[in-house]
Amino acid sequence: MSRIAARFAALRREGRAGLIPFVEACDPDRATTEALLAGLPGAGADLIEIGMPFTDPMADGPTVQRAGQRGLKGGATLGVTLDIVRGFRRNDDATPIVLMGYYNPILSYGVEPFCDDASAAGVDGLIVVDLPPEEAEELAVPAGRTRLDLIRLVAPTTHAERLKAVLQGASGFVYYVSITGITGTRTATEEHLREAIPRVRAATDLPVAVGFGVRTPEHAAAVARHADAAVVASALIDTMAANLDEAGRLKPGTIDTVLDQVRALAAGVRGARVGRAA
Amino acid sequence: MNKPLPNSLRTGPDERGHFGIFGGRYVAETLMPLILEVERAYQDARRDPAFDAEFHRLLTHYVGRPSPLWFAERLTAHLGGAQVWFKRDELNHTGAHKINNCIGQILLARRMGKTRIIAETGAGQHGVATATVCALFGLPCTIYMGATDVARQSPNVFRMKLLGAEVKPVTSGSATLKDAMNEALRDWVANVADTYYLIGTVAGPHPYPAMVRDFQSVIGTEARAQLDAAVGRLPDVCVAAIGGGSNAIGLFHPFLDDASVRLVGVEAAGHGLDSGQHAASLSRGRPGVLHGNRTYLLQDEHGQILEAHSISAGLDYPGVGPEHSWLHELGRVEYVAVTDAEALEAFRLCTRTEGIIPALEPAHALAQVTKMAPAMDKDAIILMNLCGRGDKDIFTVAEALGVKL
Numbered sequence: 011m012s013r014i015a016a017r018f019a020a021l022r023r024e025g026r027a028g029l030i031p032f033v034e035a036c037d038p039d040r041a042t043t044e045a046l047l048a049g050l051p052g053a054g055a056d057l058i059e060i061g062m063p064f065t066d067p068m069a070d071g072p073t074v075q076r077a078g079q080r081g082l083k084g085g086a087t088l089g090v091t092l093d094i095v096r097g098f099r100r101n102d103d104a105t106p107i108v109l110m111g112y113y114n115p116i117l118s119y120g121v122e123p124f125c126d127d128a129s130a131a132g133v134d135g136l137i138v139v140d141l142p143p144e145e146a147e148e149l150a151v152p153a154g155r156t157r158l159d160l161i162r163l164v165a166p167t168t169h170a171e172r173l174k175a176v177l178q179g180a181s182g183f184v185y186y187v188s189i190t191g192i193t194g195t196r197t198a199t200e201e202h203l204r205e206a207i208p209r210v211r212a213a214t215d216l217p218v219a220v221g222f223g224v225r226t227p228e229h230a231a232a233v234a235r236h237a238d239a240a241v242v243a244s245a246l247i248d249t250m251a252a253n254l255d256e257a258g259r260l261k262p263g264t265i266d267t268v269l270d271q272v273r274a275l276a277a278g279v280r281g282a283r284v285g286r287a288a
Numbered sequence: 289m290n291k292p293l294p295n296s297l298r299t300g301p302d303e304r305g306h307f308g309i310f311g312g313r314y315v316a317e318t319l320m321p322l323i324l325e326v327e328r329a330y331q332d333a334r335r336d337p338a339f340d341a342e343f344h345r346l347l348t349h350y351v352g353r354p355s356p357l358w359f360a361e362r363l364t365a366h367l368g369g370a371q372v373w374f375k376r377d378e379l380n381h382t383g384a385h386k387i388n389n390c391i392g393q394i395l396l397a398r399r400m401g402k403t404r405i406i407a408e409t410g411a412g413q414h415g416v417a418t419a420t421v422c423a424l425f426g427l428p429c430t431i432y433m434g435a436t437d438v439a440r441q442s443p444n445v446f447r448m449k450l451l452g453a454e455v456k457p458v459t460s461g462s463a464t465l466k467d468a469m470n471e472a473l474r475d476w477v478a479n480v481a482d483t484y485y486l487i488g489t490v491a492g493p494h495p496y497p498a499m500v501r502d503f504q505s506v507i508g509t510e511a512r513a514q515l516d517a518a519v520g521r522l523p524d525v526c527v528a529a530i531g532g533g534s535n536a537i538g539l540f541h542p543f544l545d546d547a548s549v550r551l552v553g554v555e556a557a558g559h560g561l562d563s564g565q566h567a568a569s570l571s572r573g574r575p576g577v578l579h580g581n582r583t584y585l586l587q588d589e590h591g592q593i594l595e596a597h598s599i600s601a602g603l604d605y606p607g608v609g610p611e612h613s614w615l616h617e618l619g620r621v622e623y624v625a626v627t628d629a630e631a632l633e634a635f636r637l638c639t640r641t642e643g644i645i646p647a648l649e650p651a652h653a654l655a656q657v658t659k660m661a662p663a664m665d666k667d668a669i670i671l672m673n674l675c676g677r678g679d680k681d682i683f684t685v686a687e688a689l690g691v692k693l
Contacts, residue, residue: 118591165318
């Protein structure tokens with residue numbers, strides 16, 4: 011069983027949803043990312059998403075855009091990102107790692123070698139924002155061969171007829187983009203989730219994670235009442251961005267602040283007490 | 289390159305928007321249903337004679353088409369070789385070819401019931417053309433423009449505002465055209481229900497590259513008939529500048545299947561192809577994915593997009609339309625590059641010999657013409673797309689020439 015499947019199975023047994031914090035690689039430097047990753051599982055992260063910076067992130071709001079620019083300045087490449095994952099895996103063989111980014115850097119690296127190297131480094135899944143199912147075959151084939159889950163995105167605009175096609179051959183989990191908008195801007199209402207998540211569930215047996223606009227423990231709890239996991243990105247990045255010194259380095263103590271924030275989000279998710287117990 | 293060519297090069301793209309391996313629809317899932325809706329609406333409009341009639345009525349009576357075909361006699365004598373003919377798209381309403389596409393797309397947006405228009409602009413010509421058609425039809429519009437371009441194209445910014453558009457300077461990334469396009473896509477994702485994205489060039493996700501080409505093909509279709517009427521034959525060479533590539537594909541497309549016609553696309557070499565400061569994605573880039581399509585891009589070894597440079601804001605884009613990438617790999621169109629300095633020289637030459645102040649974009653095409661014409665026979669014909677007028681560029685040119693206005 012893959013790490014992703016094992017983790018969602020464990021969450022189901024515990025009768026709760028999971029928390030997926032997002033970290034942009036090398037924001038603002040590699041050491042920060044490594045320290046954060048090392049601390050996340052202990053702070054309550056059930057899965058971890060690592061952002062692969064790109065110069066032109068068209069689905070991201072200003073917070074993640076700036077994190078990407080800091081990441082690139084901090085030396086992020088796909089090679090460095092995979093190296094960071096390799097380091098994380100030396101101490102943690104259970105927490106699933108999903109890489110999220112845009113297609114061009116992967117194309118540039120080479121789709122086949124990237125899948126080989128990512129899988130060997132201990133990556134479990136890929137989310138490629140600008141690769142809809144219509145164009146995904148080129149990546150889906152080598153990802154399948156190397157046992158990487160290619161996580162499919164579903165949006166509020168994905169109508170019923172399209173939903174089936176989007177989820178055809180999906181694996182790992184389904185990522186529900188809960189708003190029509192870019193990351194870190196609006197927040198979906200619980201009413202929306204109550205209506206939307208069952209619609210997705212009706213089309214798949216895979217776990218459903220919800221992202222875009224989940225900022226507080228209360229939002230995370232609301233998501234956890236309806237979905238299987240909550241993804242939190244911009245709220246954590248905002249904390250980092252607010253704690254940079256004039257040279258762009260992270261101020262001392264900030265990693266602990268972010269991990270405390272993750273603990274609070276995890277408490278929100280765990281306190282929601284819903285679940286679809288097995 | 290120079291593989292055997294298909295029977296016709298004018299039938300692309302395929303049903304999923306691919307020109308060979310190029311093109312396609314590389315967008316976030318949130319946008320995908322919209323893109324498909326635009327495609328359906330466009331296919332439907334193409335089959336509707338009333339749509340075509342309205343498009344041509346507006347081109348004739350509002351834009352002022354057909355634009356003239358002009359034999360540049362003094363320039364021809366100066367160059368001492370092939371006859372140079374200009375397709376005068378700078379005489380269109382708003383001063384460039386951009387309006388052709390805007391007329392087509394605003395009719396489509398209305399047909400789709402959209403009530404708000406967004407667009408990106410580089411030099412500001414597409415922004416002005418979009419603001420113009422929005423004023424004509426009473427629709428609110430928001431134009432995204434890189435902060436760098438806002439500074440160097442201030443007359444066009446003022447024009448857009450006069451026309452009632454909201455101009456939003458974009459400061460993210462490198463603050464030029466590519467970032468304006470990112471920002472327009474972000475706006476669209478957030479306003480999917482009521483908003484239509486009026487893309488200005490033959491880039492973006494399918495169906496935009498094909499749709500914009502179809503609307504711009506009026507340029508080549510007219511020029512072909514006009515030249516036939518004037519001299520009774522096809523041109524030997526067609527030359528056009530390439531940024532995203534909409535004026536070039538508009539001129540080339542009706543000639544793609546005429547093997548005797550050489551087609552030459554002129555990219556911006558900026559400070560030189562080896563200077564690292566240019567916008568020549570076909571000459572110096574490699575294939576990748578940006579802004580919804582697969583095409584040649586300026587990128588570093590890690591697949592990060594590089595900033596383009598050109599003295600012409602309209603050519604300052606690190607990508608190129610996917611159909612051009614396909615035609616490049618097939619070898620049907622030759623892609624060359626011209627520097628800032630060469631374009632400036634051609635700008636001055638055109639002004640003095642023909643009394644036409646060209647935009648810096650077609651000045652690149654003209655610089656290529658000045659390289660080719662002298663070595664050609666006097667009865668050979670070069671057809672060049674004079675796709676925009678240079679009023680917008682006089683400040684940039686003055687600065688480059690060290691003149692204080």
